Amino acid sequence: GEDVEQSLFLSVREGDSSVINCTYTDSSSTYLYWYKQEPGAGLQLLTYIFSNMDMKQDQRLTVLLNKKDKHLSLRIADTQTGDSAIYFCAESPPGTYKYIFGTGTRLKVLA
Amino acid sequence: DGGITQSPKYLFRKEGQNVTLSCEQNLNHDAMYWYRQDPGQGLRLIYYSQIVNDFQKGDIAEGYSVSREKKESFPLTVTSAQKNPTAFYLCASSLLTLDTIYFGEGSWLTVV
Numbered sequence: 001g002e003d004v005e006q007s008l009f010l011s012v013r014e015g016d017s018s019v020i021n022c023t024y025t026d027s028s029s030t031y032l033y034w035y036k037q038e039p040g041a042g043l044q045l046l047t048y049i050f051s052n053m054d055m056k057q058d059q060r061l062t063v064l065l066n067k068k069d070k071h072l073s074l075r076i077a078d079t080q081t082g083d084s085a086i087y088f089c090a091e092s093p094p095g096t097y098k099y100i101f102g103t104g105t106r107l108k109v110l111a
Numbered sequence: 112d113g114g115i116t117q118s119p120k121y122l123f124r125k126e127g128q129n130v131t132l133s134c135e136q137n138l139n140h141d142a143m144y145w146y147r148q149d150p151g152q153g154l155r156l157i158y159y160s161q162i163v164n165d166f167q168k169g170d171i172a173e174g175y176s177v178s179r180e181k182k183e184s185f186p187l188t189v190t191s192a193q194k195n196p197t198a199f200y201l202c203a204s205s206l207l208t209l210d211t212i213y214f215g216e217g218s219w220l221t222v223v
């Protein structure tokens with residue numbers, strides 16, 4: 001099917017690392033994305049990874065890509081209360097002219 | 112500032128009425144998209160447009176209509192044929208189709 005799968009909830013303590021996982025559907029997707037959505041707002045692009053990369057690091061964010069298993073993860077180091085939000089992964093299969101989003105993972109950071 | 116502006120932020124509709132959600136971008140992006148978001152679900156594509164005067168149905172186009180008369184504008188009309196219109200609607204745009212997309216702040220539509 002066309003479902004991009006994510007777990008619905010994740011709770012971590014402030015200062016710990018958060019790892020949000022995603023299983024996508026199309027191994028030929030060129031780019032894979034992570035977006036952040038705060039309550040009542042639009043989606044904000046956090047980072048993306050090109051399909052020929054295994055890892056990308058951007059300050060506190062680390063993206064890992066396992067193409068064989070079609071698994072994408074987002075690690076947030078030193079998680080802060082401001083990181084509490086819904087995180088969406090998305091893929092863009094070539095030839096489809098659309099993006100497929102996961103259901104989103106709601107991250108709650110406990111002080 | 113460059114960006115995508117959606118209006119209104121909150122809209123209430125009586126059953127049987129059509130309503131139009133506005134989306135304007137000043138990013139000079141070619142492609143524009145409308146998504147619907149329901150609680151606990153991912154984003155579902157309603158319509159997209161790659162160029163002016165052309166648009167394509169997405170996965171859930173029934174009960175919706177769009178126009179693309181100008182590059183910067185992509186309004187969405189929620190018609191009375193849409194049976195469950197209460198949702199959060201997100202407009203997005205990208206420089207080219209399948210390039211990184213950017214989102215507006217969303218519009219809440221509630222049927223009363």
